[in-house]
Amino acid sequence: MAQKIETERLNAYFNSVHAVKDVGLGIPENKITAIIGPSGCGKSTLIRCFNRMHEVVRGARVTGKVLLDGKNIYDADMDPVLVRTKVGMVFQKPNPFPTMSIYDNVAAGLRLNGVKDWDRLDKTVEKSLRLAALWDEVKHQLDASGVSISGGQQQRLCIARALAVEPEALLLDEPCSALDPIATAKIEDLLFDLKNSYTIVIVTHNMQQAARIADYTAFMYMGELIEFGVTKTIFEAPDKELTEKYITGRFG
Amino acid sequence: MDMRLRWASFRPKSIRALGGDFAFHLLVGIVAFSAFILVWVLVAQMVYGAYPSMKALGFRFLTDTSWDAGKGLFTVIPLVVGTLTTSGIALLLGVPISVGIAIYLSELSPAWIREPLSFVIELLAAVPSVIYGLWGIYFLAPVLSHNVDPILVSLLGWTNLFQGTAGGFSKLTAGVILAIMIIPTVASISKEAMMAVPNSQREAALSLGATRYQTTRIGVLTYARSGIFGAAILGLGRAVGETMAVAMTIGNSPKISWNLLDPGTTMASMIANNWGEDIGDPFKLSVLLEIAVVLFVVALLINVFARLVIGKAMKPVQSGGAGL
Amino acid sequence: MSLEIRTYKRRKLVNLLASAAALSCVVVALIPLASILVEVIVKGYGALSWGFISNPIIPGGGIGNAILGTLQLAFYASLIGLPVGILTGIYVSEFGDNGFGRTIRFFNDVFANFPSIVIGLLAYSLFITYFGFSILLGAIALAMIMIPVVANTTEEALRMVPNSLREASLALGVPRWKTVLKVMITNGKSGMVTGALLAIARITGETAPILVTARYSYYWALSPSDPTASLPVAIWFNALDQSATAQQQAWGAALVLIILVLSFNIVVRLLTRRNRFNNNNRMVKKSWLRKSKQSA
Numbered sequence: 001m002a003q004k005i006e007t008e009r010l011n012a013y014f015n016s017v018h019a020v021k022d023v024g025l026g027i028p029e030n031k032i033t034a035i036i037g038p039s040g041c042g043k044s045t046l047i048r049c050f051n052r053m054h055e056v057v058r059g060a061r062v063t064g065k066v067l068l069d070g071k072n073i074y075d076a077d078m079d080p081v082l083v084r085t086k087v088g089m090v091f092q093k094p095n096p097f098p099t100m101s102i103y104d105n106v107a108a109g110l111r112l113n114g115v116k117d118w119d120r121l122d123k124t125v126e127k128s129l130r131l132a133a134l135w136d137e138v139k140h141q142l143d144a145s146g147v148s149i150s151g152g153q154q155q156r157l158c159i160a161r162a163l164a165v166e167p168e169a170l171l172l173d174e175p176c177s178a179l180d181p182i183a184t185a186k187i188e189d190l191l192f193d194l195k196n197s198y199t200i201v202i203v204t205h206n207m208q209q210a211a212r213i214a215d216y217t218a219f220m221y222m223g224e225l226i227e228f229g230v231t232k233t234i235f236e237a238p239d240k241e242l243t244e245k246y247i248t249g250r251f252g
Numbered sequence: 253m254d255m256r257l258r259w260a261s262f263r264p265k266s267i268r269a270l271g272g273d274f275a276f277h278l279l280v281g282i283v284a285f286s287a288f289i290l291v292w293v294l295v296a297q298m299v300y301g302a303y304p305s306m307k308a309l310g311f312r313f314l315t316d317t318s319w320d321a322g323k324g325l326f327t328v329i330p331l332v333v334g335t336l337t338t339s340g341i342a343l344l345l346g347v348p349i350s351v352g353i354a355i356y357l358s359e360l361s362p363a364w365i366r367e368p369l370s371f372v373i374e375l376l377a378a379v380p381s382v383i384y385g386l387w388g389i390y391f392l393a394p395v396l397s398h399n400v401d402p403i404l405v406s407l408l409g410w411t412n413l414f415q416g417t418a419g420g421f422s423k424l425t426a427g428v429i430l431a432i433m434i435i436p437t438v439a440s441i442s443k444e445a446m447m448a449v450p451n452s453q454r455e456a457a458l459s460l461g462a463t464r465y466q467t468t469r470i471g472v473l474t475y476a477r478s479g480i481f482g483a484a485i486l487g488l489g490r491a492v493g494e495t496m497a498v499a500m501t502i503g504n505s506p507k508i509s510w511n512l513l514d515p516g517t518t519m520a521s522m523i524a525n526n527w528g529e530d531i532g533d534p535f536k537l538s539v540l541l542e543i544a545v546v547l548f549v550v551a552l553l554i555n556v557f558a559r560l561v562i563g564k565a566m567k568p569v570q571s572g573g574a575g576l
Numbered sequence: 577m578s579l580e581i582r583t584y585k586r587r588k589l590v591n592l593l594a595s596a597a598a599l600s601c602v603v604v605a606l607i608p609l610a611s612i613l614v615e616v617i618v619k620g621y622g623a624l625s626w627g628f629i630s631n632p633i634i635p636g637g638g639i640g641n642a643i644l645g646t647l648q649l650a651f652y653a654s655l656i657g658l659p660v661g662i663l664t665g666i667y668v669s670e671f672g673d674n675g676f677g678r679t680i681r682f683f684n685d686v687f688a689n690f691p692s693i694v695i696g697l698l699a700y701s702l703f704i705t706y707f708g709f710s711i712l713l714g715a716i717a718l719a720m721i722m723i724p725v726v727a728n729t730t731e732e733a734l735r736m737v738p739n740s741l742r743e744a745s746l747a748l749g750v751p752r753w754k755t756v757l758k759v760m761i762t763n764g765k766s767g768m769v770t771g772a773l774l775a776i777a778r779i780t781g782e783t784a785p786i787l788v789t790a791r792y793s794y795y796w797a798l799s800p801s802d803p804t805a806s807l808p809v810a811i812w813f814n815a816l817d818q819s820a821t822a823q824q825q826a827w828g829a830a831l832v833l834i835i836l837v838l839s840f841n842i843v844v845r846l847l848t849r850r851n852r853f854n855n856n857n858r859m860v861k862k863s864w865l866r867k868s869k870q871s872a
Contacts, residue, residue: 051459053455053458053459056454056455056458058363079588081461081462081463081584081587081588082461082584084458084459084460084461085460085461088459088460089455089459091452091455091456091459093452095450095452095453095455095456096456097453097456097457097470097471097474097475098475099474099475099477100470100474108457108460108470109460109461112457112460112461112462112466112470112587113460113461113583113584113587114583114584114586114587158456161456161460162459162460165460165461272751272752272753272754273751273752273753275753276752276753276756277671277752277753279663280663280664280666280667280670280671281667281671283659283660283663283664283667284663284664284667284668284680285676287660287664287723288679288680288683291683291687291698291720293702294698294699294701294702295698297698297701297702298697298698298701300701301701348601349601349604349605350601350605351601352597352598352600352601352602353598353601353602353605355598356598356599356601356602357602360595360598360599367849369602371845372606372609373602373605373606374841375609375838375841376605376608376609378777378781378837378838378840378841379609379612379781379834379837380780380781380782380783380808380833380834380837381781381782381783381784382781382783382808382809382811382812382815382830383612383616383781383811383830383833383834384612385811385812385815386616386811386815386826386827386830387608387611387612387615387616389815389816390615390619391611391615432605432608435605437689439605463587463588463590463591464591464594464595465590465591465594465595466587466591468594486689489689490689492691493689493690493691493692493693493694494691495691495692495693495783495784496783496784496808496812500812500815500816520691520693520784523693523697523788524693524784524787527787527788540697541697541701544693544694544697547691547693547694548691548694548698551690551691551694552686555685555686555687555689555690556686559682559685559686
């Protein structure tokens with residue numbers, strides 16, 4: 001199984017806090033991988049290392065390697081700006097740009113990277129909104145402000161915005177935690193469709209979500225990777241006792 | 253205020269305590285009330301003092317274009333032109349620099365530099381206006397006159413805004429000093445507006461592959477633009493009201509001229525420059541008071557507008573000494 | 577995505593230029609500050625001497641009466657301005673949850689940065705007949721400038737105090753006014769002190785309002801009802817006079833004034849840093865709560 005993203009001895013720090021400890025993990029290509037674990041176990045920090053967002057925080061540090069298609073994104077000659085166009089991210093709370101229209105929000109990434117051709121922008125905006133299962137709902141109001149739509153729609157807008165730059169992998173940090181079950185279901189459906197073309201990593205505190213949509217699951221606890229495997233195995237016959245305790249709800 | 257506070261204060265107390273509370277509330281309320289009312293009483297009194305001039309000059313005060321003290325012709329128009337041009341220069345030069353400083357402090361500077369640097373910029377506001385004027389006379393005016401004005405005349409002379417060689421006492425010099433003087437205010441409020449932008453906006457831009465500059469542009473500046481706009485209006489308010497530095501560098505000529513290198517006059521500087529000799533002449537005094545009334549109205553409108561804009565954009569900033 | 581390398585390189589360049597531009601804005605703003613300090617120190621230093629500071633303008637050619645005048649003005653202005661400002665600030669913070677309180681707060685903000693010459697003339701308009709050109713008239717004008725500033729900082733300082741303290745005190749039966757006083761003294765004190773100092777520093781440098789109220793004088797001001805020289809006005813009157821005495825007075829006064837004003841600002845700055853440090857490292861004082869329990 002081809003590994004889209006691989007980590008080797010990855011450690012992440014916030015000043016002196018050791019948030020991610022020696023993680024070695026392989027994210028399979030074109031599959032959905034879920035990362036689960038109790039609050040504060042480091043799962044958000046981990047995926048932020050995949051697109052070099054972790055280092056944006058003052059005092060943050062990373063050691064080790066993260067390989068994207070075999071190339072270490074933390075190499076001295078790798079520009080984080082370029083890495084982030086290859087690995088997109090959707091955040092926990094929807095964050096569309098409030099002063100921009102829906103169209104402009106989706107096109108933002110393209111424009112930032114220098115695309116000016118209206119034709120290309122139009123086509124990509126429509127394609128991205130369709131992929132995010134939002135096109136039909138907003139196609140008549142592309143001029144409306146990015147924040148004039150509902151929370152669930154905003155999150156799908158953010159997904160469309162991330163997809164518009166045509167990344168190779170998409171990271172989602174608890175994307176549904178601020179949404180109601182119906183909006184959540186819509187997003188889970190579209191992720192299922194997306195995995196054919198994109199490698200997807202989703203952090204979730206909702207185990208049922210992981211069980212529903214993920215092909216592979218990683219369980220983290222206190223900064224360490226405890227177990228990784230096919231979702232079915234993790235949930236039905238986990239290797240480690242800690243995993244079993246978490247799955248059965250004995251903590252977290 | 254919390255409802256719990258209100259109810260808590262109704263707890264049964266001794267009569268003496270109740271009396272004390274009432275007296276305290278009354279005292280504080282009366283002081284606040286009186287201070288507030290007094291201001292408007294004074295305004296009325298000032299208008300009253302300006303009345304002779306208003307009666308004699310009528311609307312000509314607002315429409316005439318030539319000021320000639322000897323002939324008793326007084327008009328506010330040349331003063332307004334001077335105020336507008338100097339404030340315009342101040343904003344044109346000062347706002348971009350202030351926004352640049354705010355961007356540096358908010359987005360780019362290393363953590364340890366932010367506070368000390370903010371403090372130093374704040375010191376620009378602490379320098380008294382009259383010292384800016386002194387510096388303006390003996391340093392800035394000669395420098396501009398010898399080194400900068402000729403360049404401006406040769407490059408931009410075609411615009412009719414830059415002609416001739418004035419001795420350095422000009423609307424341009426005054427405008428430049430005003431620009432420096434408004435920097436601390438505009439920079440500090442813009443900085444606050446930018447720092448109030450939630451990090452999620454920056455993250456959104458960064459995650460799309462934006463450079464620092466692009467992140468600041470679409471993630472921060474667009475979000476903070478009304479705060480920055482309000483900061484600029486406040487800067488305008490300060491520029492309009494600045495008296496001493498302007499009076500010392502603007503050359504004090506009541507002739508209307510759009511040539512920035514010519515001397516001019518503003519409402520505030522006209523009052524300051526004429527206050528010395530004219531105490532004797534009550535009519536001239538009331539003319540000066542009438543100018544002050546106009547200045548009061550202008551400053552009031554600008555500051556009210558600024559506070560409304562800023563109040564909408566973000567939490568009101570404390571204004572005790574340009575808190576950077 | 578097919579990333580245009582050309583665009584990428586251009587973006588990086590723009591980013592670099594923009595960062596450089598922002599930094600240069602900082603430098604551009606600091607140049608005048610440095611220049612002013614250098615000029616004032618260089619030109620004013622020669623004027624400083626004991627005689628200069630202690631002699632009045634006539635006779636003696638010094639600025640002693642200007643220094644004293646500035647101090648007297650600051651003193652009387654604070655006498656009026658600080659209490660009124662603080663009480664207004666208390667009103668807005670503790671009782672001002674109504675239309676009137678909001679109005680006051682709004683106009684405090686509006687008048688805090690108002691043209692000072694207008695404020696001077698406002699004071700002049702009414703009070704000239706009662707006080708004449710005098711220190712007192714000047715003090716009134718300066719107090720009017722101080723009041724919005726002090727009110728704002730007082731209100732801010734009190735607003736920072738957590739409501740739980742007030743509630744706890746009131747719930748124990750401590751009367752409202754005692755609660756406010758205690759809260760103010762223990763927790764609001766630092767904010768209020770820095771606010772007062774900043775206001776005083778501000779009015780020390782004001783020229784225009786003094787020009788139209790306390791005017792000028794070559795002699796010692798013998799009583800608060802006399803007009804007086806002051807450092808800013810001394811600079812103003814001597815600035816354009818090219819004679820050696822006048823220049824000496826102007827630059828010497830400028831040096832003294834700047835030292836005064838900057839010292840205030842530095843002291844305030846040190847106090848603020850110490851307070852922030854203390855507040856971050858220590859929970860808000862609750863000891864007075866125990867004391868109130870005993871006296872309530």
